[in-house]
Amino acid sequence: MNQTVIEAKKITKTFKEKRIFEKLDFAVKKGEIVALVGENGAGKSTLINVLTQLIPKDQGEIHYFNQEKSLLIDRERIAVMTQETAKLKKIRVSEIIQLVRSFSKHPLPYDQLLHYPDLKEHEQSYMEKLSGGQQKRLGFALAIASNPGVIFLDEPTAGMDSYSRLKFWQTIALLKKEGKTFIVTSHYLEELETVADRIMILVKGKFVFNGSMDELRQNRGVSEIQFYFDDLKDKTYWLSIPGVESVTIINQKIKLITDDVALFLTAMQGQFEQLKLLTIQPNSLESLFDHIQEEHQA
């Protein structure tokens, strides 16, 4: 678990005049699942493309597997599942999997590649006839065909139904146990929260957070309290309660992030009859992310 598989030092990328990210430093260790989180256009895909050398960086260094120099990456050891999968005509699922396997020296067994993404029943289907979610699953099979150690997944579950997404993440957890490393982007933050060892949040070209979900909670508020309140009060009122870090109000529904639930309950004494549908739960990545985004809008 301690071997560094990727180390990025001060990497910068610009498209024409537009700076996408600047001087990013981070390392990824073997067996980690690292979630790359950011709003639309934050630069997640660009970062994956730079890390996998699909596009050049402007500045900085990227080292793979502790190699001293930045070399061309070994595509058998480092694979990427991009957002789009090419839809080839008149080629069956079985044929494309065999074809992609044939490019590798030590590919994963054919049956495993059908089994992991649950494609057995589509084995003889033409690629062009697959649904969007099935295409994604095939894209995953093709990405891991060479049996790579490091796998980049760019929104792998977009368009999949919820049961397919569940099975997908179960497969990722299984492959992690075998020592594979994943760097993954997704807008389904509740999924990343469950599966990721570490979360890196990209805002305006910089990482504003790089750590575990527990560290993020400690850093930004441990609990999320949601309720309706009869006597609608403004944000300033809720923020004045000790421990409250942020407030979101949508219609009559109030959501607070706090690092001390007891202080909130104390502040509510004498007003309990006004509190409706109260829920208290560990803070979610989604609400922490919204909070961080709001902070950086100003």
Ligand SMILES: Nc1ncnc2c1ncn2[C@@H]1O[C@H](COP(=O)(O)OP(=O)(O)OP(=O)(O)O)[C@@H](O)[C@H]1O
């Ligand atoms: N080839 C390109 N030429 C010019 N600008 C580009 C190019 N590719 C991406 N961009 C711009 O770079 C920015 C980051 O895009 P990127 O696709 O990396 O974001 P993202 O975080 O992956 O977004 P999303 O969550 O919507 O997929 C965007 O403003 C985009 O328009």
